[in-house]
Amino acid sequence: MTRFAKLIAVAAGLLSATSAIAAxxxxxxxxxxxxxxxxxxxLNAFSDTQSYPGQARDLAASCYLIKHGATYMxxxxxxxxxxxxxxxxRTKPMSPTLxxxxxxxxATIGVKPExxxxxxxxxxxxxxxxxxxxFAKAKLFIGQGDYDALKQGGSGADARPLAPWFGGGSPIEGVSGDKDLFGDGSVTMIDLPGHTPGHHGLLINLAKTGPVLLSGDVAHFHENLDSNGVPGFNTSRAESLASMDRFRKLAASLKAIPVIQHDSRDIAKLPAFPAAAD
Incomplete structure (x- = not known):
């Protein structure tokens, strides 16, 4: 094999490896x-520039179940x-209900907590x-900044709902940066700090639907994200703005479906339960 042919073979191998990594x-x-x-x-509670005087809004509290092989997350x-x-x-700034x-x-889809x-x-x-x-027997993944705040008992950081992992012995991992949860690129925690010190979103790759990018609370509704609106209770304004920018650009570059988890307009992009995206 000539030197040139060898170079071509090496280049082809590198391209093949890159394609495998990229998929x-x-x-x-x-x-x-x-x-x-x-x-x-x-609603002004969600704007440190008081952008929503006299306004009210319902925010959805959404959760997501992911099936990866035999594993449920x-x-x-x-x-x-x-x-x-x-x-x-209506006398309170915020009134939650479940x-x-x-x-x-x-139980509707035959999945037990364990x-x-x-x-x-x-x-x-x-x-x-x-x-x-x-779900106390499950392994918990949480941003390292949030993990540290919960351990230290920082302002607004209440570890009691997570007691099985904070003092109860259940397995836990603090996540720094992005985290490929299954090691195959299918589900990745995305580092988006600012709302809290270790705040993350989640990227899920699906065969038919394509990539879905869940926001966490990088923004609470479209008007927040579109205007770079920052709630006064976020832990870092600068990190919040950078994370909103990353969320938008990541969704665009991956051609992902962006889902603002508190905005019912975005939640409706996914099938209504008990149907699932696949």
Missing amino acids: PATADKLWRLDCGTVHVNV LWDTGLPLAMKGAPDD RLSITEQL QVTMVGISHYHFDHTGQAAD
Whole structure:
């Protein structure tokens, strides 16, 4: 073989390897679950520039079940069961209520809580951790910044909903940066800090649907994301703006379906439960 032919063969091998790396595996199914509603009676709580005077809005609390082979993973765990059937209280800035538990919805599709062996949490706020303890045997994945804040008891960081992992001995991993959860590119936690120190989104690759990019709380509704609106309770304004920029650009470059988890307009992009995206 001539030197030139050898170079061609090496280049072809590199191209083949690159193509293999660039083609991630896919998860089997993605279900969206109803994990409550938060009636926001003072929408300015979500704007440090007071952009929504006198406005109110319902924010969905959504969770997601992912099937990857024989493994079930839950992304976010919604409002606490104590809020089931809670009435709307217009005297409060925010009034959360829950209609169905996660375990009730899983029973509809024949999945038992103990079959869920992985739980990913976008961040430590109560509307994303509320029912985590129902899956106490699962391994918990949470951003390292949030893990540290929960260990230290920082302002707004309440570890009690995650007690099985914080003191209870259940397996937990703090995630720094992006994390390929199955090692095959099918499901990746995406580093999007700012709302909380270790806030993450989730990228799921599906065979038919294509990539789906779940926001966590990088933004709470379209108007926030479109205007770079930052809630006053975010832990870093600069990181929030950078993460919104990354979320938008990542969705565009991957041609992913972006889903703002609190915006019902985006949640409706996925099939209504019990149907699943595949």
